[in-house]
Amino acid sequence: MTWEPAAHLNCPALLKKFHAQERSALHPTTIKRAISKTIKRPINKGKPSIPKTTSSASMPTIWLAPSAADILKIPILLNTPINTPHRDEWSCLLATAEYCTSVYNDTDAEGPPDGFQWLEGYQYSAMPPPSSEALAGCSCVGNCMMSGEYACQCILECVESQAPYDASGHMQHRPEQGVVYECNPNCSCAKNCGMKVAQHGRKVALQIFRCGGQKGWGVRALENIPQGTFVSKYAGEMMPSKLADWQAQTCDGAFLFSLDYFGESSTSGMSYVIDAKKFGNIARFFNHSCDPNMACYAMFLTTQTAEIHDLAFFTTRDVTAGEELTFSYFGNAAVGSKGKVSKAAGTVCLCGSAKCQKFVLMGGMA
Numbered sequence: 001m002t003w004e005p006a007a008h009l010n011c012p013a014l015l016k017k018f019h020a021q022e023r024s025a026l027h028p029t030t031i032k033r034a035i036s037k038t039i040k041r042p043i044n045k046g047k048p049s050i051p052k053t054t055s056s057a058s059m060p061t062i063w064l065a066p067s068a069a070d071i072l073k074i075p076i077l078l079n080t081p082i083n084t085p086h087r088d089e090w091s092c093l094l095a096t097a098e099y100c101t102s103v104y105n106d107t108d109a110e111g112p113p114d115g116f117q118w119l120e121g122y123q124y125s126a127m128p129p130p131s132s133e134a135l136a137g138c139s140c141v142g143n144c145m146m147s148g149e150y151a152c153q154c155i156l157e158c159v160e161s162q163a164p165y166d167a168s169g170h171m172q173h174r175p176e177q178g179v180v181y182e183c184n185p186n187c188s189c190a191k192n193c194g195m196k197v198a199q200h201g202r203k204v205a206l207q208i209f210r211c212g213g214q215k216g217w218g219v220r221a222l223e224n225i226p227q228g229t230f231v232s233k234y235a236g237e238m239m240p241s242k243l244a245d246w247q248a249q250t251c252d253g254a255f256l257f258s259l260d261y262f263g264e265s266s267t268s269g270m271s272y273v274i275d276a277k278k279f280g281n282i283a284r285f286f287n288h289s290c291d292p293n294m295a296c297y298a299m300f301l302t303t304q305t306a307e308i309h310d311l312a313f314f315t316t317r318d319v320t321a322g323e324e325l326t327f328s329y330f331g332n333a334a335v336g337s338k339g340k341v342s343k344a345a346g347t348v349c350l351c352g353s354a355k356c357q358k359f360v361l362m363g364g365m366a
């Protein structure tokens, strides 16, 4: 059913769903229903046959080729573009995406952004990579969530000394409550500790799609995603804000995200941004909405250096398959705002929500 090597099928949840759909598609009841809509065709051409049942005994045994809609569903199992111009370029780009990621464009001939390279981590420019050697780790055994009250040093660092996640790994805190600590490589707990969620990467299948009109690209869910689910980090090129400011004089700063959780009062006096224009992951394609279904959290995953925190998106309500994933470019009070250091400029908001403020600031936000 697919032209891709089995090794590339890295999405167990969707594979399971696909096989379930396949079984259901071959169920006699489904077929009987389909017969009324499709041209009946004899099977005896070496194709698999469907056993007759009493209910379908009066009908000819048939084999149904996948419908066009079914064919479109198959490649979403893979990191691959479907029905998309520049298919080969997208295939190369998505080869290193961390989970099921497809692209769909039936709107125009636009290809991937010029010179863009997929990156799930950070590229450091004009700054050294932060060291994780000095990270304070906890000394828990197994799952820190079971360590008992006040036992885990990492949980004690979190808001109100409470674990940010529930037992299913869903975010319980709001972004404005404080920075989220996860356990780190210097902790002695297990790899599957409940305080290690975002660091394990994206576990939801997403699709980059062409929105139509002036919206450009967007990202939609390919499965139902419960509230509080980790969606993605904001990956890209990390650099000092001063360099980004300078670049923004001449370049488009729309993909800059300020790491300003700790404000201007950081001890070193330095501040940094993540620029996803040239390097980045799926988060680069998230659109703004005035009524978003995700929020961006400041997190410490790989460092605990105040001005070099991570940014991670979690759903703020249940999201249904097919829905676009969005966040507010205005930021969440305490968390970095997108486009902050770009040239002060505004653009008409195209989010289309009932709460739309009609205008998105792309620069100059404090």
Ligand SMILES: [Zn+2]
Residues within 6 Å of the ligand: 138, 140, 143, 144, 154, 183, 187, 189, 190, 193, 194, 195, 196
């Ligand atoms: Zn832990």
Ligand SMILES: [Zn+2]
Residues within 6 Å of the ligand: 138, 139, 140, 144, 147, 151, 152, 153, 154, 155, 183, 187, 189
């Ligand atoms: Zn611990």
Ligand SMILES: [Zn+2]
Residues within 6 Å of the ligand: 137, 138, 139, 144, 152, 153, 154, 182, 183, 184, 187, 188, 189, 195
């Ligand atoms: Zn820990």
